[in-house]
Amino acid sequence: MYFDLSGYIDYLEAKNELIRISAFVDPELEITEITDRISKSNEGKALLFTNTGTKFPVLINAFGSDDRIRYALGINDLDDIPRELDSLFGNLSAPKSGLWEKLRMLPTLAHISEWFPRSLRMKNPSCQEVVMPSPKLGDLPVLKCWPHDGGRFITLPLVHTKDVETGRRNVGMYRLQIYDDSTTGMHWHRHKTGARHFEGYRKAGKIMPVAVSLGGDPVYAWCAAAPLPENLDEYLLAGFLRKNPVRLVKCLTQDIEVPEDSDFVIEGYIDPKEVFVSEGPFGDHTGVYSLQDLYPKMHVTCITYRRGAVYPATIVGIPPQEDYYISKAIEKIFLKPIQMLIAPEIKELFLPKEGVSHNIAVVSIDKTYPGQAIKTANAMWGAGQMMFCKIIIVLDDNAYSVTAIFEAIAKHWNPATDTYFSRGPLDILDHAARQQGFGGKMCIDATKKLIEEETAVPESIATTYIFCNEDSIPSAKTKLMVIFDRDIDVSDFETCVWLIGNNVDVSYDCKIENNCLTVDARTKFGKKDFLRPWPNVVCMNDETINSVDNKWPNLGTGEFIPSPSLKYKHLVKNEGAEMRFEG
Numbered sequence: 001m002y003f004d005l006s007g008y009i010d011y012l013e014a015k016n017e018l019i020r021i022s023a024f025v026d027p028e029l030e031i032t033e034i035t036d037r038i039s040k041s042n043e044g045k046a047l048l049f050t051n052t053g054t055k056f057p058v059l060i061n062a063f064g065s066d067d068r069i070r071y072a073l074g075i076n077d078l079d080d081i082p083r084e085l086d087s088l089f090g091n092l093s094a095p096k097s098g099l100w101e102k103l104r105m106l107p108t109l110a111h112i113s114e115w116f117p118r119s120l121r122m123k124n125p126s127c128q129e130v131v132m133p134s135p136k137l138g139d140l141p142v143l144k145c146w147p148h149d150g151g152r153f154i155t156l157p158l159v160h161t162k163d164v165e166t167g168r169r170n171v172g173m174y175r176l177q178i179y180d181d182s183t184t185g186m187h188w189h190r191h192k193t194g195a196r197h198f199e200g201y202r203k204a205g206k207i208m209p210v211a212v213s214l215g216g217d218p219v220y221a222w223c224a225a226a227p228l229p230e231n232l233d234e235y236l237l238a239g240f241l242r243k244n245p246v247r248l249v250k251c252l253t254q255d256i257e258v259p260e261d262s263d264f265v266i267e268g269y270i271d272p273k274e275v276f277v278s279e280g281p282f283g284d285h286t287g288v289y290s291l292q293d294l295y296p297k298m299h300v301t302c303i304t305y306r307r308g309a310v311y312p313a314t315i316v317g318i319p320p321q322e323d324y325y326i327s328k329a330i331e332k333i334f335l336k337p338i339q340m341l342i343a344p345e346i347k348e349l350f351l352p353k354e355g356v357s358h359n360i361a362v363v364s365i366d367k368t369y370p371g372q373a374i375k376t377a378n379a380m381w382g383a384g385q386m387m388f389c390k391i392i393i394v395l396d397d398n399a400y401s402v403t404a405i406f407e408a409i410a411k412h413w414n415p416a417t418d419t420y421f422s423r424g425p426l427d428i429l430d431h432a433a434r435q436q437g438f439g440g441k442m443c444i445d446a447t448k449k450l451i452e453e454e455t456a457v458p459e460s461i462a463t464t465y466i467f468c469n470e471d472s473i474p475s476a477k478t479k480l481m482v483i484f485d486r487d488i489d490v491s492d493f494e495t496c497v498w499l500i501g502n503n504v505d506v507s508y509d510c511k512i513e514n515n516c517l518t519v520d521a522r523t524k525f526g527k528k529d530f531l532r533p534w535p536n537v538v539c540m541n542d543e544t545i546n547s548v549d550n551k552w553p554n555l556g557t558g559e560f561i562p563s564p565s566l567k568y569k570h571l572v573k574n575e576g577a578e579m580r581f582e583g
Contacts, residue, residue, distance in 0.1 A: 115239030146283030215263025359501030440506030
């Protein structure tokens with residue numbers, strides 16, 4: 001077993017899950033291009049770039065497979081954790097009829113207390129072995145991921161903040177754009193706990209302390225990305241997964257604690273009185289650029305690191321990427337609390353990679369009464385970050401592929417009676433919403449209908465769905481017709497599903513007529529009823545693709561893999577992160 005990031009690297013290498021790359025690779029674009037090729041090649045391996053032009057190596061794609069997620073969490077199977085949670089919460093919530101039964105619970109309760117994080121007072125903790133004489137972010141191998149990014153971004157940070165009133169800790173994962181050696185942007189959306197903490201300091205008129213740790217036990221990064229309720233400490237979850245408490249030490253210049261085994265710690269503050277700064281663009285996990293917006297500025301007061309520190313990073317973009325596997329673990333583990341608290345009928349939750357975590361969710365339920373599919377969808381829209389989900393498809397049986405989902409839709413879905421529309425919060429990164437962060441939602445009830453739900457049998461429809469281009473819309477009868485731009489290959493099923501999730505505001509782009517659901521999945525750029533800017537698709541530039549092509553034989557990464565960007569370049573409309581009219 002391993003105990004820090006360096007140990008995890010050795011563990012992956014022993015499992016033949018890591019490639020060391022000793023040839024020089026530029027953190028500006030080249031690491032992204034190589035990683036994009038590897039990550040899309042059937043769960044490609046983790047990569048350790050040891051020659052980055054700095055004194056620090058870069059580890060990337062460390063979570064980018066089902067096996068590496070299990071290794072990072074220290075489990076044999078993702079189902080192990082839901083089973084343990086089921087047993088734990090079941091024991092704690094079960095009625096105790098007698099004294100002996102209550103006494104039998106004490107060891108379990110004591111065991112839980114052993115997982116709480118521990119604050120240590122120690123000289124020279126690992127994360128403070130080296131203190132930079134003056135903070136200099138330029139000494140770190142921070143990536144510029146995509147050609148039209150606003151700069152270099154720290155992409156796998158653990159951002160530590162505290163509630164100004166209670167002192168309660170939050171650890172979130174919010175990207176940081178580097179402006180210079182001592183300032184960054186802080187990209188937290190308004191629904192995130194970090195943003196709520198910031199608002200508290202603003203109202204109190206106080207400076208907000210912040211600490212950003214990088215590396216350490218890989219379980220920390222997963223816990224920071226997990227959608228925990230505000231009253232649950234991320235490091236308690238880490239302790240539960242490790243069955244050992246996280247060891248915390250105090251920062252040197254800020255009143256915040258961080259894990260003692262961190263590879264890097266960036267200490268700083270945010271002054272709520274300062275004007276927000278422009279942050280972005282950034283090639284995001286939706287596969288398009290998130291465009292420039294205004295966010296708080298963080299001032300760096302100290303940077304420390306351990307000897308032999310490794311800089312951890314990740315990239316996002318057109319799926320699948322490393323974040324897909326992180327999301328798979330989240331959906332599996334956090335299904336249990338959803339089942340227990342709000343929707344016990346749920347059997348399985350599946351977030352297809354084409355849905356980029358928040359656009360499409362597929363749920364199977366144990367159905368016992370009419371309307372239960374709609375009830376389940378409403379319950380999920382009220383469950384934490386599931387509130388951002390745009391399309392929920394409810395089935396009777398588990399389905400783990402888009403093909404199987406469409407088979408269930410063909411069998412049990414009647415568009416006119418089994419489609420439920422709603423409105424509510426959407427992810428800030430949803431560029432298709434007419435109003436940022438707010439728009440339409442849809443539930444497709446593809447469960448077998450009970451007698452109370454049965455309606456007049458519609459005219460037989462031979463075709464379940466048709467994907468078509470805007471200049472070749474057929475007249476054939478179908479349950480579902482999706483219209484794409486003329487330059488989209490409608491036979492490319494995965495890309496089409498990705499575009500449905502990305503390009504649709506359900507309130508405006510979905511209509512039911514003659515028992516057919518028509519979905520407009522075209523680019524809305526330039527349309528009269530769409531006033532927001534429309535982002536470009538994330539692709540690598542030709543210069544970097546050619547550079548990596550030439551370097552490939554010396555990388556030790558195996559058989560040549562062409563750039564995934566070549567498949568999507570025809571979707572890029574112009575230079576820049578935002579689509580615009582030329583001329």
